[in-house]
Amino acid sequence: MIKSNNMYDLLDYHNIQNDFTDNEYVQTMKEKLVELLKSYGAYGEIVEYYMTPFAVTFVVDPDSGESIKEFKRLRVDLEVHMAWPIEIVNIVEKEGVFGIVVKRWERPLIGLRDIMESDEFINSGYEIPIAAGMDVLGKPLIFDLAKTPHLLVAGTTGSGKSIFLNDIIMSILLNKTPEEVQLMMVDPKRVEFGAYNGIPHLSKPVIYDIREAVNAVKWLDAEMVVRYNTFVKYNAKDIDAYNMAADEDNKSPRIVMIIDEYMELMYQPESEFEELIQRISRMARASGIHLVLATQRPSKDVITSNIKANIPCRASFTVVDWRESKTILDRTGAEKLLGNGDMLYSEGSAAIPVHAQAAYVSYEEIDRVIDAVRKN
Ligand SMILES: Nc1ncnc2c1ncn2[C@@H]1O[C@H](COP(=O)(O)OP(=O)(O)OP(=O)(O)O)[C@@H](O)[C@H]1O
Ligand SMILES: [Mg+2]
Structure with a gap:
């Protein structure tokens, strides 16, 4: 049982606001990514995205026939064009789609x-x-x-x-x-x-x-x-x-x-x-x-x-x-x-x-x- 807990007051908040939780910034990032994917031959659609203070994950629904492997091959190119480290990941909770994770170089702390x-x-x-x-x-x-x-x-x-x-x-x-x-x-x-x-x-x-x-x-x-x-x-x-x-x-x-x-x-x-x-x-x-x-x-x-x-x-x-x-x-x-x-x-x-x-x-x-x- 978790005690309802004023002990948590002993911990600090490390909440840091930044670009990666700014909707407008992420929207721009998404547009750039969509354009890039298109230029590689429109492999799929970005159906949603998730913002965290340290990364943004764009969820891609691939066109039929496309696999995560094919997107993984694009990783380095995407990285160069987006100028952020990028990772292509399976998303545990969701079937059939995967994530393009754009990570911050300097990530704020998650307290x-x-x-x-x-x-x-x-x-x-x-x-x-x-x-x-x-x-x-x-x-x-x-x-x-x-x-x-x-x-x-x-x-x-x-x-x-x-x-x-x-x-x-x-x-x-x-x-x-x-x-x-x-x-x-x-x-x-x-x-x-x-x-x-x-x-x-x-x-x-x-x-x-x-x-x-x-x-x-x-x-x-x-x-x-x-x-x-x-x-x-x-x-x-x-x-x-x-x-x-x-x-x-x-x-x-x-x-x-x-x-x-x-x-x-x-x-x-x-x-x-x-x-x-x-x-x-x-x-x-x-x-x-x-x-x-x-x-x-x-x-x-x-x-x-x-x-x-x-x-x-x-x-x-x-x-x-x-x-x-x-x-x-x-x-x-x-x-x-x-x-x-x-x-x-x-x-x-x-x-x-x-x-x-x-x-x-x-x-x-x-x-x-x-x-x-x-x-x-
Ligand atoms: N969760 C985290 N969030 C942000 N920064 C972290 C985090 N974990 C580690 N760091 C940074 O990395 C530094 C090293 O972390 P840590 O001491 O846990 O490494 P380690 O893997 O135990 O290394 P070693 O094998 O040498 O003991 C920390 O002092 C901190 O600056
Ligand atoms: Mg250690």
Whole structure:
């Protein structure tokens, strides 16, 4: 349950008006685009458009016989003529049409607060709602970490992974009590999560040491088995059923473990990290244990086929090349993202990824929230 929430006052508005939400400007852009398409042989009609502060998406209904591939071939030409970065995307919600996304070079921030105060977030009914960002149609991107139930995050250095992990943590701190969700954080780079030490949602201090991190994952595996046995005693098929049956003092919180750069854990001798992840991710949905694993290096030895098979949900920021994009998303495209939180979010290799701008949250906002939850 989301508390009706004056905690959101701890966050800033980053609302910035600009050309891309100016109807007249976008109208001019549309006319130019229509003309361009015509000059290439009138492939289809622009039937509507969506404005967001960071991009405008023109929805194209292609003439019969035309495919998205043919439009994709025009991308570079369109880019040159329009003088904006352009992307041709499938639009998840709409059949048969696709989008020409014109992106700003300098995109304004999409604030976490704007997403959290959206109707979609407030009325999501999700158990662990995560305010992730805004998609290229201007719709908030929100997911339920309880259902996901795990997430792989990839992207080169500076692409926006850590801010995104902070979006996840903030979504939990501002909407879930420590009795509902406990966090575990691993930060081998020792730069990101230190400030969270001492908050009631953190069952153990932030872990920096790789060997300790492996031990924490082992502990999580053991905890899963303990839970499993307890649930059996209560005849409960999963954590929700168990928490309904258990009395107030015995309820189990969900546990979310966040690892900002898990690559080194893979390389620890005899750590069995991959095996542990495989075990945990298989059984975790029922036991209420969730993993969020991030890496700079989405190569096949880090995002192995075993890990992929067990964690279908992925968020990709800019990656180095199409091979890396294929490794993380099972398709190309992430290599063309612009950085600074430009991302593709996919709930499985068969699903069309949602193209979105990740929500921004500053370290000042994070500090305010930490102070507030410490005092609660
Ligand atoms: N959602 C976002 N909106 C706007 N700017 C962003 C966003 N995410 C990241 N940035 C910008 O990019 C910078 C780097 O982001 P971040 O620290 O999340 O990168 P990273 O992927 O974790 O990099 P590294 O792998 O080096 O840790 C931020 O300081 C910020 O300026
Ligand atoms: Mg980082």
